[in-house]
Amino acid sequence: xxxxxxxxxxxxxxxxxxxxxxxxxxxxxxxxxxxxxxxxxxxxxxxxxxxxxxxxxxxxxxxxxxxxxxxxxxxxxxxxxxxxxxxxxxxxxxxxxxxxxxxxxxxxxxxxxxxxxxxxxxxxxxxxxxxxxxxxxxxxxxxxxxxxxxxxxxxxxxxxxxxxxxxxxxxxxxxxxxxxxxxxxxxxxxxxxxxxxxxxxxxxxxxxxxxxxxxxxxxxxxxxxxxxxxxxxxxxxxxxxxxxxxxxxxxxxxxxxxxxxxxxxxxxxxxxxxxxxxxxxxxxxxxxxxxxxxxxxxxxxxxxxxxxxxxxxxxxxxxxxxxxxxxxxxxxxxxxxxxxxxxxxxxxxxxxxxxxxxxxxxxxxxxxxxxxxxxxxxxxxxxxxxxxxxxxxxxxxxxxxxxxxxxxx
Amino acid sequence: xxxxxxxxxxxxxxxxxxxxxxxxxxxxxxxxxxxxxxxxxxxxxxxxxxxxxxxxxxxxxxxxxxxxxxxxxxxxxxxxxxxxxxxxxxxxxxxxxxxxxxxxxxxxxxxxxxxxxxxxxxxxxxxxxxxxxxxxxxxxxxxxxxxxxxxxxxxxxxxxxxxxxxxxxxxxxxxxxxxxxxxxxxxxxxxxxxxxxxxxxxxxxxxxxxxxxxxxxxxxxxxxxxxxxxxxxxxxxxxxxxxxxxxxx
Ligand SMILES: Nc1ncnc2c1ncn2[C@@H]1O[C@H](COP(=O)(O)OP(=O)(O)OP(=O)(O)O)[C@@H](O)[C@H]1O
Ligand SMILES: [Mg+2]
Numbered sequence: 101x102x103x104x105x106x107x108x109x110x111x112x113x114x115x116x117x118x119x120x121x122x123x124x125x126x127x128x129x130x131x132x133x134x135x136x137x138x139x140x141x142x143x144x145x146x147x148x149x150x151x152x153x154x155x156x157x158x159x160x161x162x163x164x165x166x167x168x169x170x171x172x173x174x175x176x177x178x179x180x181x182x183x184x185x186x187x188x189x190x191x192x193x194x195x196x197x198x199x200x201x202x203x204x205x206x207x208x209x210x211x212x213x214x215x216x217x218x219x220x221x222x223x224x225x226x227x228x229x230x231x232x233x234x235x236x237x238x239x240x241x242x243x244x245x246x247x248x249x250x251x252x253x254x255x256x257x258x259x260x261x262x263x264x265x266x267x268x269x270x271x272x273x274x275x276x277x278x279x280x281x282x283x284x285x286x287x288x289x290x291x292x293x294x295x296x297x298x299x300x301x302x303x304x305x306x307x308x309x310x311x312x313x314x315x316x317x318x319x320x321x322x323x324x325x326x327x328x329x330x331x332x333x334x335x336x337x338x339x340x341x342x343x344x345x346x347x348x349x350x351x352x353x354x355x356x357x358x359x360x361x362x363x364x365x366x367x368x369x370x371x372x373x374x375x376x377x378x379x380x381x382x383x384x385x386x387x388x389x390x391x392x393x394x395x396x397x398x399x400x401x402x403x404x405x406x407x408x409x410x411x412x413x414x415x416x417x418x419x420x421x422x423x424x425x426x427x428x429x430x431x432x433x434x435x436x437x438x439x440x441x442x443x444x445x446x447x448x449x450x451x452x453x454x455x456x457x458x459x460x461x462x463x464x465x466x467x468x469x470x471x472x473x474x475x476x477x478x479x480x481x482x483x484x485x486x487x488x489x490x491x492x493x494x495x496x497x498x499x500x501x502x503x504x505x506x507x508x509x
Numbered sequence: 510x511x512x513x514x515x516x517x518x519x520x521x522x523x524x525x526x527x528x529x530x531x532x533x534x535x536x537x538x539x540x541x542x543x544x545x546x547x548x549x550x551x552x553x554x555x556x557x558x559x560x561x562x563x564x565x566x567x568x569x570x571x572x573x574x575x576x577x578x579x580x581x582x583x584x585x586x587x588x589x590x591x592x593x594x595x596x597x598x599x600x601x602x603x604x605x606x607x608x609x610x611x612x613x614x615x616x617x618x619x620x621x622x623x624x625x626x627x628x629x630x631x632x633x634x635x636x637x638x639x640x641x642x643x644x645x646x647x648x649x650x651x652x653x654x655x656x657x658x659x660x661x662x663x664x665x666x667x668x669x670x671x672x673x674x675x676x677x678x679x680x681x682x683x684x685x686x687x688x689x690x691x692x693x694x695x696x697x698x699x700x701x702x703x704x705x706x707x708x709x710x711x712x713x714x715x716x717x718x719x720x721x722x723x724x725x726x727x728x729x730x731x732x733x734x735x736x737x738x739x740x741x742x743x744x745x746x747x748x749x750x751x752x753x754x755x756x757x758x
């Protein structure tokens with residue numbers, strides 16, 4: 101018997117009992133729909149976290165001082181009181197580390213940004229000119245970035261974030277060329293940053309003033325050290341290599357002995373991303389597993405109905421055999437019926453799953469991501485379910501004796 | 510006889526019912542020539558259905574030989590038997606056995622679905638021709654429950670014919686029908702025998718049905734008690750015409 105006939109026979113048999121076919125399908129439909137929806141929600145949240153983190157510069161490497169000596173009763177000094185990182189370290193990293201594209205010192209100070217009568221409490225960040233375009237991949241909306249020359253001369257210039265611009269230059273005034281004060285230091289605004297919004301932790305990234313690090317270090321903080329060193333790896337994959345190289349360079353700079361612990365810590369954005377995404381990955385797997393269970397339950401539903409169906413249609417099976425159906429024809433007929441139920445259920449389930457994921461997105465504003473792989477996977481699981489749970493009833497049917505089947509009442 | 514289409518030798522069939530053994534056939538021997546129309550008679554429980562099921566390759570004898578067209582069916586596999594049923598035998602049941610909720614046409618097409626040498630176009634053509642032969646072409650799309658008993662049996666006959674079998678086996682095919690309808694069915698069967706040369710084995714209770722065949726084998730208690738040629742074969746068509754017209758009251 102050819103395949104087309106097989107599907108025709110099975111399809112007609114299902115149509116003869118539409119309601120039951122549909123109810124049998126329901127288990128599969130719900131199973132598949134929940135797999136698709138759950139995975140869409142899991143993947144969606146993972147993707148949105150990833151996007152936000154990448155927005156902070158996915159290749160960024162962050163170096164901070166840390167204590168390698170214990171004082172007194174084992175307590176370590178807090179990082180803020182540590183002054184081990186120097187501008188010379190930045191230069192050494194720039195010179196010797198291969199896998200980075202840019203490196204910048206970082207110094208932060210809090211204070212009031214003042215424009216005439218208006219003021220706004222904020223943070224100033226002192227960095228090198230590479231910080232904005234390379235390390236943070238942050239565009240300047242209007243005006244210009246400061247230059248190496250400004251760093252050398254400790255120029256009193258700054259680039260301000262969107263939030264600052266809105267608060268101390270209200271009503272659409274152009275901040276470029278104006279002079280503001282940060283505490284007592286007057287700074288000329290030479291650029292306004294593009295808007296970045298909140299980061300993953302809910303902080304407003306636009307509430308910041310960026311200035312040459314020398315300006316912040318010497319004029320505002322008056323300290324000889326730097327608080328942070330920012331670097332940017334060539335790409336996400338080379339973060340680890342860059343980290344290793346930086347470690348070697350800094351240990352040498354700080355003249356640490358082999359037995360000494362590092363007096364700095366290095367954090368990479370890539371590391372953070374993978375930590376957070378692996379958490380949401382786990383969530384996705386968990387959701388998918390719960391949904392998968394309902395798919396198995398749906399499969400058992402198919403098996404149950406197929407068994408009932410074989411018993412109920414014993415006479416039909418006997419008749420088909422009496423007019424020339426072989427065991428294999430009967431087996432395939434019931435198998436194809438089971439597969440048709442599961443695949444039709446699968447198609448409806450995929451549609452329903454996508455629809456309900458979209459609904460969740462529309463109603464709750466949750467990020468969703470319907471991945472092709474989840475569709476293909478649940479579809480394949482469906483087909484396998486059909487074959488697996490349909491096989492035994494089908495085999496039972498094919499083993500019937502034609503005469504006994506015909507005599508069955 | 511060497512060229513017999515059916516040749517059965519000392520055929521026995523026993524059923525085990527727990528510790529008891531029911532002997533339905535106790536050694537039946539006869540043969541049927543191609544183109545013969547024989548009826549098998551006998552009282553209830555004499556083994557007629559059991560014998561016909563064996564002839565139709567639906568059941569296997571416990572002992573003895575059955576040669577169909579010279580082939581001993583004992584040596585055939587389940588699949589080869591299925592193929593024989595599909596290509597050489599047309600079976601007509603007392604209870605019609607049509608598939609419910611399936612149109613007359615699709616019921617007739619059924620045996621051809623299990624014959625992969627036939628295209629879907631041919632299948633439909635042949636099924637329509639078979640329905641025309643039983644004068645039901647106008648009821649093609651009717652479901653079994655929309656047909657009378659006689660019409661359902663004609664659909665079943667069309668289904669038995671559609672694969673162009675060499676012989677037709679009928680088990681009390683007129684058992685559920687009134688006299689007029691029975692005669693209509695018999696005239697159809699006679700035409701198949703005389704015009705198309707089909708071999709026919711027809712199980713019946715009724716002597717007036719047996720009169721339409723050329724030979725009658727009578728069973729009793731699983732044995733052949735009588736095997737007689739019918740010199741004076743009645744025509745079912747004439748019998749039908751001579752029935753009193755009783756549909757005008
Ligand atoms: N599957 C079976 N199991 C047990 N006994 C059976 C079986 N089939 C038939 N028999 C027995 O074999 C004997 C012959 O039965 P069979 O059906 O061949 O009779 P029949 O001549 O067709 O009768 P009827 O005219 O009533 O249809 C009966 O005694 C019956 O009880
Ligand atoms: Mg009988």
